[in-house]
Amino acid sequence: MTNTGFLSAIARQSAGVAIELDGVTKNYAGQPAPAVEDFSMRVEPGELVMFVGPSGCGKTTTMKMINRLIEPTSGSIRIDGKDVLSLDPNQLRRHVGYVIQQIGLFPHRTIAENIATVPRMLGWSKDRIAERVDELLRTVQLDPGTFARRYPRQLSGGQQQRAGVARALAADPPVMLMDEPFGATDPITRERLQAEFLRLQAEIGKTIIFVTHDFDEAVRLGDRIAVLSERSRIEQFDTPANILANPANDYVASFIGQGAAIKRLALIPVGEARLANSIDDRAPQIAVTATLRDALDLIVLTGSPTVTVVDTAGAPQGALDHAAISAVLGGPLATREAQPTRVNLGEEPR
Numbered sequence: 001m002t003n004t005g006f007l008s009a010i011a012r013q014s015a016g017v018a019i020e021l022d023g024v025t026k027n028y029a030g031q032p033a034p035a036v037e038d039f040s041m042r043v044e045p046g047e048l049v050m051f052v053g054p055s056g057c058g059k060t061t062t063m064k065m066i067n068r069l070i071e072p073t074s075g076s077i078r079i080d081g082k083d084v085l086s087l088d089p090n091q092l093r094r095h096v097g098y099v100i101q102q103i104g105l106f107p108h109r110t111i112a113e114n115i116a117t118v119p120r121m122l123g124w125s126k127d128r129i130a131e132r133v134d135e136l137l138r139t140v141q142l143d144p145g146t147f148a149r150r151y152p153r154q155l156s157g158g159q160q161q162r163a164g165v166a167r168a169l170a171a172d173p174p175v176m177l178m179d180e181p182f183g184a185t186d187p188i189t190r191e192r193l194q195a196e197f198l199r200l201q202a203e204i205g206k207t208i209i210f211v212t213h214d215f216d217e218a219v220r221l222g223d224r225i226a227v228l229s230e231r232s233r234i235e236q237f238d239t240p241a242n243i244l245a246n247p248a249n250d251y252v253a254s255f256i257g258q259g260a261a262i263k264r265l266a267l268i269p270v271g272e273a274r275l276a277n278s279i280d281d282r283a284p285q286i287a288v289t290a291t292l293r294d295a296l297d298l299i300v301l302t303g304s305p306t307v308t309v310v311d312t313a314g315a316p317q318g319a320l321d322h323a324a325i326s327a328v329l330g331g332p333l334a335t336r337e338a339q340p341t342r343v344n345l346g347e348e349p350r
């Protein structure tokens, strides 16, 4: 298949493709040690993998080698089985969405023009571009009537970040690379963007590599987390639940920080606990879709010894107390939690 043929083939597969890195090393000129050394990883189609590690450990270098913003010194990188080094870098970048912390919106172009950048390069018709811009603005929850004609400076930081995500998604790339995309936002905006991003990913199912300093962000968003140390060495690569339950070494444990049990509870739905039949009518209620962390919060906040778990129709399912919550943490969680809970609705290729 020609390069162009391959690129349009991956572009059509909007629901994500595998990324494989094999023995990838980067030596920057004049540096005594490599920034990335012998890095190997396979990311599954539709998977959201978080890179977590301290400043300077090589996260960004590793990620930028995937879309060839940085050329590897040695090793191989494949997207959907094709060696990216054999592809034209400019073409490749149009098929790999890229979102960065500094957003990188063009200041003198409107939001609509920013989002249209790649579709225009790809030669889409005006009507198709206009339709796509409208659809993407709605997807990232920016009203097209209000925002399409504004310039980036007329948007808040969080709104600019959403526009940046919309721009990266414009040509429906199967792969997204995200470098601290929510890093510059305040904690409340950040949480909202994270929630929106999870909802969006549940629909579009891209293959995503997402770099962050923030372990809690990694736990919240990732299907799997790669905890990296110097030279992008992989200290552990596993699901958030497994890393929290069994950190591979002291380095990983230090990243998790305080409160590993509470962080684990935030990943487990209330329905995973063994519920008692004896329901107290005065006990506060919690939805079966809430997490055990929410249930524990409610127990602590209300002082009630139990909470009543109710189904989506509001019918009581059973009672939950703190002993039942503790029992879940002590039980054989790992295999249950290893199953991704994300639903991929598999957007139709355009």
Ligand SMILES: Nc1ncnc2c1ncn2[C@@H]1O[C@H](COP(=O)(O)OP(=O)(O)OP(=O)(O)O)[C@@H](O)[C@H]1O
Pocket (backbone or CB within 6 Å): 028, 029, 031, 035, 053, 054, 055, 056, 057, 058, 059, 060, 061, 062
């Ligand atoms: N162009 C360059 N020339 C020389 N050294 C570089 C260059 N870019 C990065 N480095 C070095 O390579 C190492 C890895 O940098 P990289 O930006 O990949 O780290 P990072 O983990 O993404 O850091 P941060 O979290 O601070 O962004 C660092 O020691 C950095 O100083």
